[in-house]
Amino acid sequence: MDHILEHEGDPVPDLGGVTESSKPSGGAAMDVDEDDEDAEALARLGIVKGATDASGSSGGADLEAKSIKCSQCGKVFKNTALANYHAEKSGHDQFEESTEEIKPLTEEERKQKLEELRAKLAEKRSHKAEEEAKEYKANENIRRKQGKDINQLREEIQAKEAIKAAEAKKREKIEEAKAKAAVKAQIEADKKARAEKAAREKALREGKPFPDAGPSNPTPAQAAAAKPSQSGPSRDNPETRLQIRLASGGAPITTTLPSDSPLRHVAEFVAAQSPDIDVDSVSLSQAFPRKTFSAAESSKTLKELGLTPSAALIASW
Structure with missing residues (x-):
């Protein structure tokens, strides 16, 4: 735009030679052909020759072309540079010569034109800034959504991870309870064994028979006589063999605990079978005679509850 304003006062090139189409004779034929080629080249640039009559003679040969007019929109341009610029911007391709003279802009008109151009440029910049602000806001919303x-x-x-840590802690607690139950059972068994050993030694010193003492190689008759007595209930049996059927199903589990062990040790043994079982939620019952052991009875020993020398229990939770 600055280039156009700077060259606004330049004279319009003389196109009169282009519009002349008189046919020469003899050796001037080559010059006529060159003029025709120049005219076609100018026509490709969007400049159309002046109007001609039916006979082919120029109707405005005596008129001087002072401007170029767009046949499609009627705008008049001072020179070909402005016409070409208009053709590139608008896509118009039909132009003709015009005798209309374009007066040069005065200083006041030039300033006004510059102000208009600056106003348009400022408007474009403002519009571009608004578009960039909208684009930045959209990108910021996308970034925030991704961050969220x-x-x-x-x-x-x-x-x-917190759930996994809680489950691991629960399994660790159950394993610890299981280990404690095993240690307690071992302590009770060791205590019972030491008591039996002390009682046996005392009976031997005093010359009294020990209830569990007998010949190392009993006779078949003695073994047959001792068999019925062992099959019957005996509250003096140091150990109790338990068969426990789980309410969740599956094969029954068996264990052997000292008869002096509390019923809670049985609940701890059941809870140690699965990490999902809490020892405080285990409930023990007996099918025959039908009985459900209460929480107060968990501290009683197996001997006190009449479960020696063996018993079958049902565990639920």
Whole structure:
């Protein structure tokens, strides 16, 4: 635009030679052909020759072309540079010569034109700034949404890790309870064994018979006589063999505990079978005679509850 304003006062090139189409004779034929080629080249640039009559003679040969007019929109341009610029911007391709003279702009008109151009440029810049602001806002919304999704995913991962840690802690607690139950059972068994050993030694010193003492190689008759007595209930049996049927199903589990062990040791043994079982939620019952042991009876020994020397229990939770 600055280039156009700077060359606004330049004279319009003389196109009169282009519009002349008189046919020469003899050796001037080559010059006529060159003029025709120049005219065609100018026609390709969007400049159309002046109107001609039916006989082919120029109707405005005596008129001087002072401007170029767009036949499609009627705008008049001072020179070919402005006409070509208009053709590139508008896509118009039909122009003709015009005798209309374009007066040069005065200083006041030039300033006004510059102000209009500056106003248009400022408007374009403002519009571009608004578009960039909208684009930045959209990108910022996308970035915030992505950040929110990442934070949500991080929170979900942390929640899953917390659940895994809680489950691991629960399994560790159950394993610890199981180990404690095993240690308690071993302590009770050792205590019972030491008591039996002390009682046996005392009976031997005093010359009294020990109830469990007998010949190392009993005769078949003695073994047959002792068999019925062992099959019957005996509250003096140091150990109790238990068969426990779980309410969740499956094969019954068996264990042998000292008869002086409390009923809670049986609940701890059941809870040690699965990490999902809490020892405080285990309930023990007996099918025959039908009986459900209460929480107060968990501290009583197996001997006190009449479960020696063997018993069948049902465990539920």
